[in-house]
Amino acid sequence: ETGVTQTPRHLVMGMTNKKSLKCEQHLGHNAMYWYKQSAKKPLELMFVYSLEERVENNSVPSRFSPECPNSSHLFLHLHTLQPEDSALYLCASSQEQGARGYTFGSGTRLTVV
Amino acid sequence: EDKVVQSPLSLVVHEGDTVTLNCSYEVTNFRSLLWYKQEKKAPTFLFMLTSSGIEKKSGRLSSILDKKELFSILNITATQTGDSAVYLCASSGSARQLTFGSGTQLTVLP
Numbered sequence: 001e002t003g004v005t006q007t008p009r010h011l012v013m014g015m016t017n018k019k020s021l022k023c024e025q026h027l028g029h030n031a032m033y034w035y036k037q038s039a040k041k042p043l044e045l046m047f048v049y050s051l052e053e054r055v056e057n058n059s060v061p062s063r064f065s066p067e068c069p070n071s072s073h074l075f076l077h078l079h080t081l082q083p084e085d086s087a088l089y090l091c092a093s094s095q096e097q098g099a100r101g102y103t104f105g106s107g108t109r110l111t112v113v
Numbered sequence: 114e115d116k117v118v119q120s121p122l123s124l125v126v127h128e129g130d131t132v133t134l135n136c137s138y139e140v141t142n143f144r145s146l147l148w149y150k151q152e153k154k155a156p157t158f159l160f161m162l163t164s165s166g167i168e169k170k171s172g173r174l175s176s177i178l179d180k181k182e183l184f185s186i187l188n189i190t191a192t193q194t195g196d197s198a199v200y201l202c203a204s205s206g207s208a209r210q211l212t213f214g215s216g217t218q219l220t221v222l223p
Binding site: 045 | 145
């Protein structure tokens with residue numbers, strides 16, 4: 001375990017479902033990130049939270065909705081997803097925003113059917 | 114827009130071979146370059162480089178940065194099947210978030 005825990009590990013959902021991905025870190029980091037990893041593409045930054053405030057939203061569709069209730073927890077709420085949203089969703093945390101690299105979770109493999 | 118390009122995209126070698134993975138970057142106000150290894154899911158940190166010409170080494174892995182030519186290489190000597198993974202290069206700059214390359218898929222055959 002890296003210190004960043006993501007649940008669930010796998011998720012299959014229909015296009016009309018609502019689900020949430022959870023990320024938890026107990027490393028004392030103050031920044032948390034959501035990345036999307038699709039096959040043969042670079043990791044795509046979705047959202048950045050620093051000190052519990054959203055500081056980055058990279059033109060992500062509104063069907064993805066992040067929530068950061070405290071510095072240790074990060075959620076990604078999903079609703080009415082499309083098949084092209086199927087991917088590995090990785091959560092990461094860092095002590096300072098981008099300065100020293102990230103600690104990643106193991107990811108949630110999402111399949112939209 | 115910051116950009117990181119890795120080559121080759123994939124590489125197949127035999128155990129014992131030496132491999133060199135390449136990473137070039139275009140980053141505004143460059144701060145650091147990082148290498149990660151991704152075996153199944155979670156990328157794990159390998160190296161962070163901030164200064165040109167200083168080699169970082171960990172066992173059979175080593176990496177160096179050239180800030181003039183804007184690239185970095187990751188060397189793996191005496192490869193083992195356990196080195197099979199995707200190797201990710203990332204850079205941070207004024208955007209403060211890491212920008213990742215597409216990765217190099219390394220397969221080491223017995």
